[in-house]
Amino acid sequence: MSIAIFLSQILNGLQYGLLLFLIASGLTLIFGVLGVINLAHGSLFMIGAYVAFLVVKASGSLWLALPACVVVGLALGALLERFLFRYFYNREHLDQVLLTFALILIFEELRSLLVGNDFHSVPVPAALDFSVPITAGFSYAAYRLVVIGVCLALAAALFWWIERTKMGAIVRAAAEKPEMVDVLGIDARRVHMTVFAVGAALALAAGGLAAPLTSVYPNMGDGLLIVSFVVVVIGGFGSVSGAFWAALLVGLIDTLGKAYGSAFSGAAAGGLGAALPAMSIYMVMILVLVLRPSGLFGGRS
Amino acid sequence: MEKHNRSLVTRRALMTSALGGAAALTASAVPSSWAIAQAKPLKVGLMLPYSGTYAKLGENITYAIELHVAEKGGTLGGRAIEFVKLDDESKPEIAQQNAERLVKRDNVDVLIGTVHSGVQMGIHKVVRESGTLTIVANAGNNEITRSLCAKNVFRTSFTNWQPAYSMGLALAKKGVKTAAFVTWDYTAGQEMGAAFKEGLEKGGGRFAQLLTLSFPDTNFQPILAQIPSLGVDAVGAFFAGGGAIQFVKEYAAAQIKAPLCGPGFLTEGTLGAQGAAADGIETALHYGDGLDNPKNIAFLEAFKAKAGREADVYAVHGYDAAQLLAIGLEAAGGAIDDEAKLYAAMRGARIDSPRGPISISASQNVVQNIYLRKVEGGKNKVVGVAAEALADPGTGCKLG
Numbered sequence: 001m002s003i004a005i006f007l008s009q010i011l012n013g014l015q016y017g018l019l020l021f022l023i024a025s026g027l028t029l030i031f032g033v034l035g036v037i038n039l040a041h042g043s044l045f046m047i048g049a050y051v052a053f054l055v056v057k058a059s060g061s062l063w064l065a066l067p068a069c070v071v072v073g074l075a076l077g078a079l080l081e082r083f084l085f086r087y088f089y090n091r092e093h094l095d096q097v098l099l100t101f102a103l104i105l106i107f108e109e110l111r112s113l114l115v116g117n118d119f120h121s122v123p124v125p126a127a128l129d130f131s132v133p134i135t136a137g138f139s140y141a142a143y144r145l146v147v148i149g150v151c152l153a154l155a156a157a158l159f160w161w162i163e164r165t166k167m168g169a170i171v172r173a174a175a176e177k178p179e180m181v182d183v184l185g186i187d188a189r190r191v192h193m194t195v196f197a198v199g200a201a202l203a204l205a206a207g208g209l210a211a212p213l214t215s216v217y218p219n220m221g222d223g224l225l226i227v228s229f230v231v232v233v234i235g236g237f238g239s240v241s242g243a244f245w246a247a248l249l250v251g252l253i254d255t256l257g258k259a260y261g262s263a264f265s266g267a268a269a270g271g272l273g274a275a276l277p278a279m280s281i282y283m284v285m286i287l288v289l290v291l292r293p294s295g296l297f298g299g300r301s
Numbered sequence: 302m303e304k305h306n307r308s309l310v311t312r313r314a315l316m317t318s319a320l321g322g323a324a325a326l327t328a329s330a331v332p333s334s335w336a337i338a339q340a341k342p343l344k345v346g347l348m349l350p351y352s353g354t355y356a357k358l359g360e361n362i363t364y365a366i367e368l369h370v371a372e373k374g375g376t377l378g379g380r381a382i383e384f385v386k387l388d389d390e391s392k393p394e395i396a397q398q399n400a401e402r403l404v405k406r407d408n409v410d411v412l413i414g415t416v417h418s419g420v421q422m423g424i425h426k427v428v429r430e431s432g433t434l435t436i437v438a439n440a441g442n443n444e445i446t447r448s449l450c451a452k453n454v455f456r457t458s459f460t461n462w463q464p465a466y467s468m469g470l471a472l473a474k475k476g477v478k479t480a481a482f483v484t485w486d487y488t489a490g491q492e493m494g495a496a497f498k499e500g501l502e503k504g505g506g507r508f509a510q511l512l513t514l515s516f517p518d519t520n521f522q523p524i525l526a527q528i529p530s531l532g533v534d535a536v537g538a539f540f541a542g543g544g545a546i547q548f549v550k551e552y553a554a555a556q557i558k559a560p561l562c563g564p565g566f567l568t569e570g571t572l573g574a575q576g577a578a579a580d581g582i583e584t585a586l587h588y589g590d591g592l593d594n595p596k597n598i599a600f601l602e603a604f605k606a607k608a609g610r611e612a613d614v615y616a617v618h619g620y621d622a623a624q625l626l627a628i629g630l631e632a633a634g635g636a637i638d639d640e641a642k643l644y645a646a647m648r649g650a651r652i653d654s655p656r657g658p659i660s661i662s663a664s665q666n667v668v669q670n671i672y673l674r675k676v677e678g679g680k681n682k683v684v685g686v687a688a689e690a691l692a693d694p695g696t697g698c699k700l701g
Contacts, residue, residue, distance in 0.1 A: 005526055012522040117356055119543050121550070121574035131556050137529030141554035144522075214519055215550070215574055217543035218354055223518065258514055258523040278486075278515035 004135040009259045010252065011134070015144055017251020018151035022206035023224055024231035024243045025158060026199030032175035032238020033195045036085060036096050040103035042225030044200050047107060048073065048207020049216040050115055053122050062125045062212065066150070069208035070201045077200025081193045089192075108218065117218055122211040147209050154205060155244060161198075162240055171195055175238040227254075230285045236295025246296060250281050257281075342381040343630070343637060346409030348399060348424060349438075351388035354542060355416045357570075359388075362438045362619030364608040366413065369623035372603075378630030385409055389420050396423025404431045410637045411436070413622050416615075418442040418488060425449060434629075434637065436622040439615060443492050446666035448697035453640075455647055455665045457621040459587055460693040461489050464564035465496035466503075467671035467687035468537055468585035472562065473504025477534045480559075481509045483524055483548070484539040485516040493539040493564055509533045519547050525555045538563040546574045553578035565589070565674060565681065570613060572679050579676045587667075588614040588656045589674040589683035597655040612655075621654045621667070628652070648701065664695030 027041050051072050052065040059065075080103075088096050123129075124143045131139035162168040170191055174181045181188055207221070214220065231250050235242030257277030288296060347366065349359035363386070370382050385407045389399055396419065403409045404427055412435045414424045421440035428435045429451045437445060437456040441463075446456050472480055482497045484490035490513065498508040509531050512524050528536060536559050540548045545567050552561050561567075565586025568579050600620060604612035625647055632646030633639040652659050660668045671688040674681040 002530070005530060008526050009523055012526060016520055016522070112352075117354060119546055119571065119574050121546060121576065123576070131554050133556070135526070135529065137556075137558055138526055139554065139556040141551070213547070213551075215543055215546045217546075220543065254520065255523040258520070259527060278518070 002135070005138075005259075008134045008138060008140070009255055011140070011148075012259075013252035013255035014248065015148050015151075015251070016255055017248040018148060018155070019206055019210060020224070020228060020231055020251055021155060021244050021247035022151060022202050022209070024228040024235070024247050025155075025240050026202040027228050028232045028235065028238055028240060028243045029171070029175070029195050030199045031232065033171055033178075034081075034085065034089060034192055035178075036088065037093065037100065038199075039097060039100040039225070040107065041199075041203055041228065042221030043104050043107040044073070044076070044203035045207040045210075045221035045224055046111065046216075046219070047076070048204030049122075049211040049214070049220060050111060050207075051204060052208035052211040053120050053216045054115070056122050056211075062122070065122075065208050065211075066205060069204040073201030073204030074197045076204070077197035078193050080200065081196035085196060086189070086192070111218065119215055119217045121215045124212045141213075143212055147213065150209060154202070158198075158202070158240065167191075167194060227281065230281050232295075233285050234288050234296055236297045239295065239297045242295055242297025249284070253280050253284060342383040343377065343411065343635070344383050344385055344407065344409040345626075346385045346387065346403040346407060346412040348387045348389050348403055348412060348420075349415050350391045350417065350420075351386070353391050355391050358416045358439065358615045361608065361613060361616040362413075362416075362622075365604060365612070365616040365619035366438075366623040368603055368607050369620055369627065371607075373627055377627045378633060378635035380630065380635040389415050389417070391415075391417040391420060393417065393419030393423055396420040397426055398423075400424040400427035404428065404433050409433065411626060413438055413619075413626075415440055421445060425451075425454065428453060434626075434643070436625060438618045438622040441492075442488055443693070444697075446662075446664040446693060446698065447695055450664045450695070450698035450700055452644060452665075452700055455625060455661065457625055457659075457667050458618040459669070460666055461492035461564075462496040462499075462693055463669070463688075463691055464566075464585045464587065464671055465493035465537075465539065466500040467673075467691060468562055468564055468583075469497040469500025469502075469506070469508075470504045471500075471583075471585060471673050471685075471687040472535055472537070473501050473506035477501075477506055479507045479509045479533045480535040480537055481512060481528065481531050481533045482537040482539075483512045483528075485518070485544065486513040487516040490516070490539055497537045497564075517544060519544055521548055521551050525551060525557065528555075528557050528559065533559050535559050536561050538567055541566045541569075542571070545569075546571045549575045549582065550578040565614070568674075568676050568681055572676065572681070582676045583684075584674050584676075584681065585671050585687040586614065586674060586681070587669045587671055588617050589672045590680040591682050592656065592672070594655075594657060596653050600655040614656075617655050621652060621656075621659065624652050624654070625650055625661070658690075660690075662692040662695055663701035664693065664698035665700060666693045666695065668692040 023045055030036055030038050048069045051069050055065040055068045056062055088099055128143045130142050132142055134140045170186055174191055231243055231246045235246030257280040261277030347363055349362055350356055351359050387399055387403055400423055403412055412433050414435055414437050415421050416439040418440045425445055432453050435454045439458045441459050441461040443460045443462055480501055482494045484494050494511045501508050514524055562583045565584040568582055568584050572579055601612050604616055628650045629643045629647040633642040648661050650661050657670050662668050668690055670686050671691050672683045673685040673687040675684045
């Protein structure tokens with residue numbers, strides 16, 4: 001394999017990793033600050049994709065769809081926190097898991113009732129409907145490059161919010177030492193609602209961004225949810241910067257594993273097949289759990 | 302307490318009188334067991350997906366079965382037909398349980414089975430033991446009519462081998478020298494990849510590489526980036542549903558020179574979402590758009606009148622399952638227990654299907670033409686025959 005192909009695979013890995021980050025960052029924030037493992041985060045991703053599909057269908061513009069995803073995400077997240085999750089903070093993890101699992105079923109059923117079970121494609125905006133040659137005989141859809149850009153912009157905005165604003169400082173404090181926030185007399189309920197809304201908005205934005213790449217279909221968030229959990233574990237629960245680097249790491253491992261792993265296993269078809277590259281990220285996760293149980297960037301164990 | 306007792310007595314009294322009444326009725330009104338068999342409707346269990354991703358497939362198969370029974374005046378071989386429908390939810394883990402419910406509790410005489418291969422395996426375990434006449438109306442896993450074949454199990458859809466082998470063969474005949482195949486690493490993908498390779502090599506082509514990713518992963522970019530360096534003349538692929546839509550779109554966006562082709566599922570029911578990215582893709586399948594035979598034209602019209610939507614290949618599978626059942630029951634005079642006559646007639650069936658003439662192979666899988674189709678203007682237009690009257694080799698089956 002040539003250098004050019006290798007570089008194109010690096011690009012693939014970065015793009016996949018950045019999309020993972022949008023999902024994993026919300027997941028890790030919600031866990032870090034609220035202590036809730038939100039299994040329905042993959043469903044939020046799916047909802048984002050369907051919002052994008054419906055907005056594009058109604059207005060014909062993907063540029064409108066992305067802000068719509070963010071707005072719907074903020075609203076949906078705030079509502080979920082206010083009327084559901086708020087009552088579960090002091091409950092056992094099992095109760096929380098059951099709640100979020102129930103949400104998955106409810107969201108899927110609503111999706112089925114409102115939009116149906118068909119597959120739908122979301123067209124790429126006409127201005128971006130071209131490909132950029134990357135290597136001899138292989139091109140990169142221009143929209144993919146835009147996705148990389150938008151993901152980076154969203155990541156920068158998120159870091160700015162966390163590192164430079166007062167609310168961000170409170171969120172960081174809440175993730176590190178929740179009892180301190182109470183001691184300082186900060187309204188924890190407002191922090192909780194904000195964090196959940198931002199986490200949901202990020203998941204919906206990821207879904208909206210991915211819709212033209214993946215097309216929209218039932219249960220589309222399930223696979224990404226599991227990989228996002230791997231990212232959160234590797235990065236350390238509650239750490240947004242940890243999630244960022246872990247997402248890039250997982251994106252690269254998965255992509256390079258597929259690119260070069262299948263060259264070995266494909267030659268011996270019927271052997272391990274695609275299993276080895278598919279397992280690679282989980283093996284890294286186990287390694288991290290053994291050597292650094294709190295994650296690569298995790299502060300508290 | 303007293304109230305409870307009273308109700309018990311009442312219930313017992315009721316039961317006794319009801320049973321007595323029923324016995325008296327049977328004794329007086331029905332002269333022989335033969336007449337009971339004729340009078341009793343034949344129970345046909347439909348174990349199909351009516352919810353989830355495959356719901357539309359299950360519905361279309363059902364509509365088509367009901368359509369043929371209605372065409373026959375509501376009876377097959379003189380027996381009225383009673384359908385027992387069960388939503389299998391495409392869940393393999395509860396498939397065996399569901400099949401047992403139909404066979405043991407509902408006592409169905411016939412079981413028409415399902416879309417998902419894993420669920421079909423669950424059905425297969427149950428009916429191989431119970432001996433219930435079973436017709437597979439979609440699932441394509443080879444083994445059902447190969448090493449695990451059974452005298453009471455027939456299939457009117459396809460084996461995974463049939464369209465993939467035909468595609469490989471058609472490519473080689475067209476002069477393609479080398480080709481690769483991309484698919485998910487699971488049973489259907491592996492079976493299609495192997496069959497594509499077999500067909501390509503049979504026609505004198507060389508198979509370069511099987512590229513797989515785990516099911517149902519759709520991060521295709523790392524796979525696509527490898528293809529140009531393989532230097533192949535064509536790329537075959539098997540994906541279905543959302544995976545097929547995405548793969549076809551990404552393949553087009555990657556501007557890979559080698560044309561994309563594959564078993565017909567790559568472009569089946571997905572063309573609306575694939576749009577222009579699918580234009581010109583050649584696929585092989587046992588059905589297609591614009592098949593110009595009178596049976597197909599009549600079927601398309603009748604199906605639309607019944608279901609209110611267009612028929613598809615899945616509807617054809619269901620329609621032919623009903624046609625095959627009708628042939629067996631007519632030969633056996635409606636006596637489902639007359640296995641000798643029933644199975645002999647079904648094995649020898651020559652059916653005029655919307656897809657063209659079909660028959661049943663020694664391993665009881667459908668023998669059919671595999672058509673070469675090309676995507677044009679949002680349709681899978683039939684442009685030729687990739688393999689005529691193709692029978693699955695039925696390797697490992699000791700029937701007939």
